[in-house]
Amino acid sequence: MTLGMSTGGQPDVEEFRRQARAWLADADIPVLPPDYGDRPQLLRAWHRTLYQAGWIGIQWPREFGGLGLSVHHQLAFNEELVRARAPHPAGAIGLEIVGPTILKYGTPEQQARFIQPLLSGDEIWCQGFSEPDAGSDLASLRTRAVVEGDDLVINGHKVWTSWASDADWCAVLARTDPAAARPHSGISYILVDMRSAGVTVRPIVMVNGDAEFNEVLFDQVRVPAANLLGDLNGGWALAMDTLGWERAGYPIRRRGDNEIVFRDLLDHMRQELAGSEPDAHSAIAVGELYAQLKAFEALTTRTAQRLAAGQVPSPLDSLDKLWLTRTEQALTSLGLDLLGASRAAPASDEGRMRVKRYLYGRAASVYGGSSQIQNTLLAERLLGLPRAR
Amino acid sequence: MTMTTDIAADVSRAADELFRRELARPSVRQAAHDAGWSEELWTATASAGWFDVLLGEEHGGLDLGSGAAAALFTLLGRYLVPGPYLDHVVVIPALYRFALGHVRDRFDLARTGRQLIVLADPAACGRGASTDVPVLAGEDLTGTIPLVRFGAAARGFVVIARTGLHPDSVVFVDAAAQGVTTVPRPSFDLVSAQADLHLDHVRASGDAVLLRSDEITTNETVRRLRTTLRLMIASELAGLARKLLDSSADYARLREQFGRPIGAFQAVQQILGEMAVLVHGAEAFSSEFAARPEADPVETVALKGFASRAARQVGESALQVHGGIAFTKELELNRWFLRVLTLQGLYGDDIESFRETGNALLTGALQP
Numbered sequence: 001m002t003l004g005m006s007t008g009g010q011p012d013v014e015e016f017r018r019q020a021r022a023w024l025a026d027a028d029i030p031v032l033p034p035d036y037g038d039r040p041q042l043l044r045a046w047h048r049t050l051y052q053a054g055w056i057g058i059q060w061p062r063e064f065g066g067l068g069l070s071v072h073h074q075l076a077f078n079e080e081l082v083r084a085r086a087p088h089p090a091g092a093i094g095l096e097i098v099g100p101t102i103l104k105y106g107t108p109e110q111q112a113r114f115i116q117p118l119l120s121g122d123e124i125w126c127q128g129f130s131e132p133d134a135g136s137d138l139a140s141l142r143t144r145a146v147v148e149g150d151d152l153v154i155n156g157h158k159v160w161t162s163w164a165s166d167a168d169w170c171a172v173l174a175r176t177d178p179a180a181a182r183p184h185s186g187i188s189y190i191l192v193d194m195r196s197a198g199v200t201v202r203p204i205v206m207v208n209g210d211a212e213f214n215e216v217l218f219d220q221v222r223v224p225a226a227n228l229l230g231d232l233n234g235g236w237a238l239a240m241d242t243l244g245w246e247r248a249g250y251p252i253r254r255r256g257d258n259e260i261v262f263r264d265l266l267d268h269m270r271q272e273l274a275g276s277e278p279d280a281h282s283a284i285a286v287g288e289l290y291a292q293l294k295a296f297e298a299l300t301t302r303t304a305q306r307l308a309a310g311q312v313p314s315p316l317d318s319l320d321k322l323w324l325t326r327t328e329q330a331l332t333s334l335g336l337d338l339l340g341a342s343r344a345a346p347a348s349d350e351g352r353m354r355v356k357r358y359l360y361g362r363a364a365s366v367y368g369g370s371s372q373i374q375n376t377l378l379a380e381r382l383l384g385l386p387r388a389r
Numbered sequence: 390m391t392m393t394t395d396i397a398a399d400v401s402r403a404a405d406e407l408f409r410r411e412l413a414r415p416s417v418r419q420a421a422h423d424a425g426w427s428e429e430l431w432t433a434t435a436s437a438g439w440f441d442v443l444l445g446e447e448h449g450g451l452d453l454g455s456g457a458a459a460a461l462f463t464l465l466g467r468y469l470v471p472g473p474y475l476d477h478v479v480v481i482p483a484l485y486r487f488a489l490g491h492v493r494d495r496f497d498l499a500r501t502g503r504q505l506i507v508l509a510d511p512a513a514c515g516r517g518a519s520t521d522v523p524v525l526a527g528e529d530l531t532g533t534i535p536l537v538r539f540g541a542a543a544r545g546f547v548v549i550a551r552t553g554l555h556p557d558s559v560v561f562v563d564a565a566a567q568g569v570t571t572v573p574r575p576s577f578d579l580v581s582a583q584a585d586l587h588l589d590h591v592r593a594s595g596d597a598v599l600l601r602s603d604e605i606t607t608n609e610t611v612r613r614l615r616t617t618l619r620l621m622i623a624s625e626l627a628g629l630a631r632k633l634l635d636s637s638a639d640y641a642r643l644r645e646q647f648g649r650p651i652g653a654f655q656a657v658q659q660i661l662g663e664m665a666v667l668v669h670g671a672e673a674f675s676s677e678f679a680a681r682p683e684a685d686p687v688e689t690v691a692l693k694g695f696a697s698r699a700a701r702q703v704g705e706s707a708l709q710v711h712g713g714i715a716f717t718k719e720l721e722l723n724r725w726f727l728r729v730l731t732l733q734g735l736y737g738d739d740i741e742s743f744r745e746t747g748n749a750l751l752t753g754a755l756q757p
Binding site: 259262263266269270273278280282283284285286287288290291292293294295296297298299301302316319322323326372374375376377378379380382383384385386387388 | 634638641642649650652653654655657658659661662663665666669670671673674676677678688691692694695698739740742743744745746747748750751752753757
């Protein structure tokens with residue numbers, strides 16, 4: 001890929017967008033199979049294709065193999081992916097969440113070891129944060145890690161770990177000082193090879209039949225102490241940084257996914273109408289949904305400016321997350337409702353995908369901090385209300 | 390883009406300063422909020438050059454773009470400023486180049502705030518539109534337009550009329566002309582002095598006809614005008630909603646029950662969080678569209694619907710947060726809520742707007 005550089009050393013965003021669009025128009029874009037289990041191989045191959053063509057790590061520093069461009073370039077590329085109905089690369093968690101944390105807190109050795117394969121897609125990451133008894137209240141996590149010589153030995157139980165069954169590495173939060181005065185101050189951030197002895201992954205089959213989430217069990221898992229990211233017992237700050245990126249970046253990415261779903265749904269409705277007049281109820285529902293998607297789009301433009309200015313984390317991240325939930329649930333509900341009486345047993349693959357999306361959409365108000373938690377955060381941090389405890 | 394944003398921010402700061410200063414004076418505040426009209430405030434905004442914000446430079450205007458105008462309307466909402474601002478900031482500049490002879494003289498008076506000229510557009514009423522839409526037949530203009538804002542105080546009207554089955558004509562009507570009657574409507578919303586305008590064989594000829602229905606520019610001009618009006622109403626609704634949110638948060642910090650501020654209860658926090666979600670959505674949506682060189686008409690209908698519903702919901706939540714006092718005249722904030730109801734109904738409420746948007750999407754007239 002060659003970029004037309006402007007005098008400031010950064011190519012114009014719109015020029016960059018045109019190049020992405022042209023490349024995607026000729027690319028062999030994978031079509032995702034309805035079954036989740038059939039997807040990882042395709043998405044890994046797609047990640048490698050994007051990497052080889054120079055589209056991965058757009059806003060990453062050049063010295064680490066990125067393009068050194070702005071968040072606006074990255075977003076323009078994401079929008080072009082949506083336009084071309086192309087999926088995200090397999091390594092999204094690494095690229096957007098774990099990677100930036102390693103860039104910020106990793107030693108030069110850690111960066112040299114992990115960054116390149118993370119960008120190329122040779123190593124796919126997952127994130128071992130949530131536990132059966134530590135969901136919204138993450139600081140109460142119980143997975144333990146004990147220093148033994150040059151190793152850390154991990155025992156515990158993670159849950160809701162997306163992609164774990166297909167991941168090569170996991171960013172694990174573990175308690176390294178159970179006696180710490182505050183639960184937050186006894187936690188460490190550890191990079192764990194998923195092939196280590198003692199790691200067991202158990203897929204969790206979701207209500208929609210897919211198994212995106214997993215339980216991950218750690219039984220006497222030995223990890224070299226060199227894989228500790230940041231300071232021992234200093235992992236909470238890193239985790240919050242990671243979550244900050246997740247909260248700010250995820251809604252932007254997911255918004256694009258939902259826009260594809262909206263367009264597909266609209267195409268389907270148009271075909272069913274076959275030129276006849278839409279009924280009032282459907283028209284109102286579609287119009288309202290469109291207005292909500294547009295409002296969310298406008299909000300994420302502001303989010304991009306916030307990301308570009310390094311204003312992350314922000315209380316406004318909670319607002320974006322709530323907007324994502326709102327739009328995703330409204331969109332997937334409409335898709336379900338239009339199936340009428342066959343909503344639990346649709347006749348077509350397309351119909352089954354709609355039911356799957358609807359059921360997946362119900363999780364939007366839970367994962368990444370439930371809507372109730374987000375509202376509380378907004379009340380306290382954005383509106384300055386007293387803490388509720 | 391950056392320049393537009395900067396200008397909008399500058400205009401916003403200047404307007405904020407003006408309103409703070411003017412509304413700090415009890416006489417102005419009382420007149421504006423109780424009587425729904427403050428001559429001093431109106432004159433102050435006219436002198437500040439507001440009515441030139443959208444007027445082209447070739448006419449001596451400032452031509453600052455819709456971003457700057459939207460910033461003004463957001464503040465009109467936040468401070469609950471009464472007056473025919475849509476008419477003077479948007480309508481007159483948009484039609485200025487079509488106003489000739491005596492109509493141009495009248496527009497010039499309006500431009501400096503010395504005379505009120507308001508728009509009488511049947512489309513403003515949405516579903517409540519009268520079936521007796523004004524028709525221009527030859528030189529005869531007859532019909533009724535309900536709910537004309539500041540209709541009783543206006544000295545002139547810009548009437549959108551029809552000619553038979555043809556689309557719109559734009560006609561200037563002097564309030565004192567033969568056959569013109571206005572009937573004021575008592576309103577719960579004190580800052581929107583609406584009146585029904587009856588036109589009974591009013592003579593309309595020569596320069597009074599700004600645009601004829603057979604002129605190619607007419608449809609496009611009227612369409613653009615309505616799009617800008619929807620955009621500005623959405624911006625004002627965002628400003629009203631912001632005030633309703635901020636005042637509710639203030640109240641939740643102060644009002645105590647069970648020995649602590651009600652804002653410390655999670656149940657109340659959930660309501661305020663939801664309000665913040667809606668207010669930020671309306672602000673981002675309207676300012677994003679206002680910053681564009683030209684907003685799409687159907688997308689702007691969607692924006693109007695969105696802002697209407699958001700502001701209405703935020704208003705209802707504000708009442709809930711304030712508890713019993715919210716249902717009395719003692720709570721000043723009610724004026725902001727009642728203003729929301731007026732604006733919600735202008736140029737199509739949320740249901741009508743969503744239906745229009747949905748129809749455009751489902752028939753392929755609008756591509757997502």
